[in-house]
Amino acid sequence: xxxxIQPGELAAQRLKLFEDAxxxxxxxxxxxxxLALQYFHTRVAGVSDKDAGYDAQLNFSCLRDATTxxxxxxxxxxxxxxxxxxxxxxxxxxxxxxxxxxxxxQFQWVEGEYLKADEYDALLADPxxxxxxxxxxxxxxxxxxxxxxxxxxxxxxNTMYMPLAWGxxxxxxxxxxxxxALAEMSRDAGAFMAAFGRFMGEMAGMGYPxxxxxxxxxxxxxxxxxxxxxxxxxxDLFRQPDKLHALxxxxxxxxxxxxxxxxxGSGNPRVFIPLHRGAAGFxxxxxxxxYYWPGLKAVIYALIEAGVTPCPFFEGDYTPRLKxxxxxxxxxxxxxxxxxxxxxxxxxCGDVLTYWGDVPGSLMVTGTPAEVKDYVKRLIDDxxxxxxxxxxxxxxxxxxxxxxxxxxLREAVDEYGVD
Amino acid sequence: xxxxxxxxxxxxxxxxALQIVKDRLDAGEAPEAVLDDAKGAMTxxxxxxxxxxxxxxxxxxxxxxxxxxxxxxxxRITADASAETRGTVVIGTVHGDIHDIxxxxxxxxxxxxxxxxxxxxxxVPVEKFVAAIDEFRPEVVGLSGLLxxxxxxxxDTIEGIAAAGKRxxxxxxxxxxxxxxxxxxxxxxxxxxxxxAAALRLAAEWTxxxxx
Numbered sequence: 001x002x003x004x005i006q007p008g009e010l011a012a013q014r015l016k017l018f019e020d021a022x023x024x025x026x027x028x029x030x031x032x033x034x035l036a037l038q039y040f041h042t043r044v045a046g047v048s049d050k051d052a053g054y055d056a057q058l059n060f061s062c063l064r065d066a067t068t069x070x071x072x073x074x075x076x077x078x079x080x081x082x083x084x085x086x087x088x089x090x091x092x093x094x095x096x097x098x099x100x101x102x103x104x105x106q107f108q109w110v111e112g113e114y115l116k117a118d119e120y121d122a123l124l125a126d127p128x129x130x131x132x133x134x135x136x137x138x139x140x141x142x143x144x145x146x147x148x149x150x151x152x153x154x155x156x157x158n159t160m161y162m163p164l165a166w167g168x169x170x171x172x173x174x175x176x177x178x179x180x181a182l183a184e185m186s187r188d189a190g191a192f193m194a195a196f197g198r199f200m201g202e203m204a205g206m207g208y209p210x211x212x213x214x215x216x217x218x219x220x221x222x223x224x225x226x227x228x229x230x231x232x233x234x235x236d237l238f239r240q241p242d243k244l245h246a247l248x249x250x251x252x253x254x255x256x257x258x259x260x261x262x263x264x265g266s267g268n269p270r271v272f273i274p275l276h277r278g279a280a281g282f283x284x285x286x287x288x289x290x291y292y293w294p295g296l297k298a299v300i301y302a303l304i305e306a307g308v309t310p311c312p313f314f315e316g317d318y319t320p321r322l323k324x325x326x327x328x329x330x331x332x333x334x335x336x337x338x339x340x341x342x343x344x345x346x347x348x349c350g351d352v353l354t355y356w357g358d359v360p361g362s363l364m365v366t367g368t369p370a371e372v373k374d375y376v377k378r379l380i381d382d383x384x385x386x387x388x389x390x391x392x393x394x395x396x397x398x399x400x401x402x403x404x405x406x407x408x409l410r411e412a413v414d415e416y417g418v419d
Numbered sequence: 420x421x422x423x424x425x426x427x428x429x430x431x432x433x434x435x436a437l438q439i440v441k442d443r444l445d446a447g448e449a450p451e452a453v454l455d456d457a458k459g460a461m462t463x464x465x466x467x468x469x470x471x472x473x474x475x476x477x478x479x480x481x482x483x484x485x486x487x488x489x490x491x492x493x494x495r496i497t498a499d500a501s502a503e504t505r506g507t508v509v510i511g512t513v514h515g516d517i518h519d520i521x522x523x524x525x526x527x528x529x530x531x532x533x534x535x536x537x538x539x540x541x542x543v544p545v546e547k548f549v550a551a552i553d554e555f556r557p558e559v560v561g562l563s564g565l566l567x568x569x570x571x572x573x574x575d576t577i578e579g580i581a582a583a584g585k586r587x588x589x590x591x592x593x594x595x596x597x598x599x600x601x602x603x604x605x606x607x608x609x610x611x612x613x614x615x616a617a618a619l620r621l622a623a624e625w626t627x628x629x630x631x
Contacts, residue, residue, distance in 0.1 A: 095517065105515050105568070106566065106568065108516075108517045108518070108566075110517070111520065230475070230479070230520050231479055234475060234476035234479045234480065235476075235479060235480050235483055237476050237480070238431045238433070238476070238480045239433070239480075281474060281475065281613075281614050282474060282475050282476075283474055283475070283476065284473065284474045284476070284477075287474070287476060315596075316596060338596075360597075360599060360601070361567045361597045362567075362570070362597060362598070362599045362601040362602045362605075363601060364567075365567050365570055365602075365605075366570065366601055366602065366604075366605040367601065394597075395567070395597065398566075398567040398597075399567065399568060400567045400568055400570065400571070401567075
């Protein structure tokens with residue numbers, strides 16, 4: 001691509017590489033599009049993980065520099081939550097560098113049984129009240145007060161006694177403290193959003209599209225990751241399958257609405273869908289078919305219907321699920337894979353889904369540039385002739401990937417990815 | 420050989436299994452015999468998991484049923500049943516990584532299969548592994564990690580064990596989703612795996628050869 005063309009046109013050309021791959025057409029060159037980064041771009045610039053979380057401006061400038069330096073065809077998603085916001089909320093679900101983790105350890109998420117086994121009915125009966133009163137206090141200390149106060153029923157807040165009702169609730173000193181914490185978070189999040197907006201403008205001026213803005217999840221993962229934990233959700237399969245189904249039924253339209261809303265709000269049609277418990281080993285084939293697949297399929301179909309290009313990240317090995325994935329609508333989904341039997345994939349889904357990812361983290365961390373190039377060459381040999389291939393690390397570009405190996409990805413697509 | 424109790428456990432029939440336990444105790448049967456049956460069921464479950472006939476939900480649910488049975492039986496078992504173990508395993512998630520799900524499943528799998536398991540938890544410093552080798556004299560050390568930062572932490576840990584002069588006393592297995600042969604070579608571990616079944620295979624291989 002020559003550099004004397006307008007940025008808008010350049011961005012369109014870059015995006016076309018992606019769109020061709022999604023539509024299973026052969027792009028002009030095999031695209032190199034990292035899905036999402038945590039700290040690779042900041043570490044390679046010598047910035048601590050702590051600073052990456054506390055200084056959005058610095059973080060985005062590192063992301064700009066990495067995007068141009070390593071020759072990516074777009075700006076990857078940036079998946080580090082703003083630390084000052086976590087601090088203001090007193091997040092118990094996410095631990096972060098500069099919080100209770102050392103400055104150079106990446107943020108990590110703490111899975112827990114945030115919804116107890118006997119609380120399904122309460123959540124299903126009044127999800128908003130349960131979330132405010134019970135769930136949020138468990139997730140962040142600033143919300144503790146919501147669990148302590150006798151929250152009035154919603155109707156009481158709408159009556160002629162409204163001033164009295166609101167006053168009794170909001171007049172409590174602990175509520176003042178909560179609002180102060182939220183105001184602090186709001187300012188931090190506002191600064192983050194402003195930095196992100198400026199960054200997107202800057203990158204657009206340089207002719208780079210942004211990978212995605214919106215994120216959603218599928219019902220079983222929401223229950224298993226965010227509500228019940230692995231232990232809770234898997235025992236529910238046997239102890240209370242009906243309640244598990246009922247909760248997933250409630251969450252399905254919410255998950256769809258989240259994805260579509262993110263598209264409408266940002267104008268970016270690509271929505272990231274991280275997938276967790278659908279991988280080989282977690283569930284049996286029958287359990288996958290009963291509990292996981294229907295929700296995954298419902299979310300993906302509804303997003304496509306609304307004009308979204310779903311970007312599911314199939315983390316783990318999805319080879320045993322290929323027969324299900326083959327049912328998905330062809331040429332509409334940017335499917336990112338971690339581990340996969342390529343021959344089986346090609347046979348079952350080669351004319352349905354993109355093949356995006358796959359370059360092992362172990363190779364990126366411990367291998368040599370020659371090995372990385374060789375690996376990409378083999379991917380291109382396998383898929384390059386038919387289109388649908390997008391190059392990225394199996395788990396995108398992880399923090400410990402060697403810079404020379406990341407550079408080798410670009411060298412490989414330039415060398416082998418053009419006819 | 421299966422009994423109604425093993426059948427109930429394997430069918431994930433929690434209420435049924437607990438009822439059988441109560442009935443057998445009421446009939447005057449020795450609690451040790453009932454416990455042996457339940458443990459037998461868990462061994463079968465472990466074998467089925469290893470050959471991918473059942474998956475994590477059954478393993479976790481089986482563990483839950485077993486917990487319930489043990490709660491019922493424990494107060495009645497007077498003699499100190501110094502059960503024979505198949506070997507001792509020290510396990511932990513390496514420093515810098517706080518993920519525990521995979522490690523917990525491996526622990527459960529090893530425990531139900533008759534190993535004495537010492538779980539050091541998450542974000543475990545090198546010295547703690549070294550101290551645990553001194554204290555528990557394991558045949559096997561398991562290092563777990565979900566993040567690629569764990570590669571260096573695993574390498575550090577294995578080097579730390581070697582520097583303390585204990586590398587020859589133990590076999591080290593590394594495990595977690597991003598682990599592969601290349602990481603095994605990089606960290607100088609003795610074996611690697613991505614799931615609990617692989618951990619069990621390695622432990623069985625190494626403890627059998629240690630015994631033999």
